[in-house]
Amino acid sequence: MEFQEMKQYLLEQILDKQLMTATISQPRVKSNEVKRVKLKPIELKNMYHIQLEYQYERILKHENIPLESFAQTLDELLEQFRQLHIDFIAEKVQVQLSKKNKVMWKSEKTEAAKAVNLSHNRKKNYLLDENTPYPFLIRLGVQTEEGKVKKQKYDKFKQINRFVEFIADALAYLPKDQPVRILDFGSGKSYLTFALYHYLKIEKGLDIRVTGLDLKKEVIEECAKIAQDLGYDQLEFLVGDINDYNDETAVDMVVTLHACDVATDMALARAVKWNASVILSVPCCQHELNTQLNAPGLDIMLKHGLVKERFAALATDSIRAEILNMVGYEAQLVEFIDMENTPKNILIRAYKTGRKTTPEQLENYQQFKQLLNAKPFLENELKDYL
Ligand SMILES: C[S@@+](CC[C@H](N)C(=O)[O-])C[C@H]1O[C@@H](n2cnc3c(N)ncnc32)[C@H](O)[C@@H]1O
Structure with missing residues (x-):
């Protein structure tokens, strides 16, 4: 090594x-x-x-x-x-x-040991306690009225908790002296948008304004209704396409969870242009590189459709992370949730550092792209920043 x-x-x-x-x-x-x-x-x-x-x-x-x-x-x-x-x-x-x-x-x-002992013999707890009733989890049908997590929603509950952990880790990067602007692209049913709002606004008392954007009108209307009923007055939901959303000039945190194909790239590009301090993105289906891939040295892998598809998805996320690294972020690919819950389990986590790209980094990136015949959408979107 x-x-x-x-x-x-x-x-x-x-x-x-x-x-x-x-x-x-x-x-x-x-x-x-x-x-x-x-x-x-x-x-x-x-x-x-x-x-x-x-x-x-x-x-x-x-x-x-x-x-x-x-x-x-x-x-x-x-x-x-x-x-x-x-x-x-x-x-x-x-x-x-x-x-x-x-x-x-x-x-x-080693045998995976028990959770790491953080504060002097305290076991690692979920940030959202499974026996505490949370109004948003009750409204979203994850908990019963009494605050018990429903059996069939336990995976969702785990996923929400994992996501809240990432939000907690990102706290240090968010501005402290001004309202924090957050966008969730492709928010869908918005479990995670509500969780984010609950954690940052209600538990941590941050001055935040959150927008969830999605193509689906009915879903968005339902989420807006829940937000209104819960009195979440700094949480709004809009119907719209990520690709057309140009209404902002500065955003502090951009979240995308399972936004399809290059919609993820569009969201990442927007985040960079808005100078977002934090980006959390779990990509979804990726087709772009799958159609471009042409790497003769990798035939043994790529002749299998399934392997090609997975390889293309992993390479795409690696390229995305590297592009973010080259435009002033520290980007990592980390496990979002156990494989058994969902195979879409890679989270791109990027914190703004302002670090400049090095010629060596750029050279490595170019070589990797050439190797695969990749023409990344994200690179094209961010060509003025590279
Ligand atoms: C798989 S769902 C995930 C929903 C939610 N983020 C979650 O994790 O539970 C993907 C969502 O992204 C939305 N979406 C996909 N492409 C989009 C685009 N270009 N603009 C806005 N929303 C988009 C879809 O309508 C869908 O609701």
Whole structure:
């Protein structure tokens, strides 16, 4: 495994909240004051952090790093130390680095341990409690009037909770000193739009204005009625096509969940042009690359229609993430919900960092595109930004 690949893998696991404990040791320079660093996840003010315990010769010092800043911390740790022992929820990893960063990697899958112990022996709870009645969940038919999650809606409840976790993680990126503008493209029945509103406005008290947009008039009218009945006065629903929606100049967060094919790309492009701080997007069916794919070296895979379709979907999401990385975002592809719930389980999560693209990144991207004969819609939409 190459150094960069190892770093990316570890970072993804950590950002996906898989960390239980880690010890980072063997300073590259003997005179290094910090001899060893221990890591563990903790919860501070309802936010997930990584706590670093710096072990000096005689003293210990602690620092708590919010997850979104952890990439830089990992870089700094790897610049200083050459040995890592990490316990993830389902994997134990040992890494030994040479002076020139050659990686010796050992890993062993473990039985997925119980949820990570965040705040001193507290079990990891859903952000929405399954025994508390929430008016929006009752109205949407997920809970009974008494606040019990209906058996046949349990998967939906899990999905909503997972989504709320992503919203909670994104909180740190949203503006604090002005109303937060949020758009949900292809909001459909709007389970997640209501969940988002509930969490940010009702639980966290944020000053937000949310719009759900969808093509389906009747569904939108029903959602608007529910919002009105619940007194959600900063939540509106509009009938319209993502492709024609040009009514905004600045938006802080853009969400798309299962918007079909290039409607996802259109939403991503809009988000970038509006300078959105947070993008959360679960793509749906992808046809664009499937029709363009022409990669002779990959015939063995691509001759199978099913594999070709899945490959095209994964490559499309990778291209989307890379384009976002090149236009000033830190974008990751993370698991939205277990495979058994829905195969459409990749979430593109992007936070605005303003980081500039490097020539190397651009070159890698061009090579990947050439390899597949890809002509991404999103790239065309964002050509002035690349
Ligand atoms: C699979 S549903 C998902 C609904 C909802 N976001 C959810 O996750 O429960 C996809 C929704 O996207 C909407 N949609 C697809 N393309 C769209 C477009 N171009 N403009 C607006 N809505 C679109 C569809 O009408 C549909 O309601």
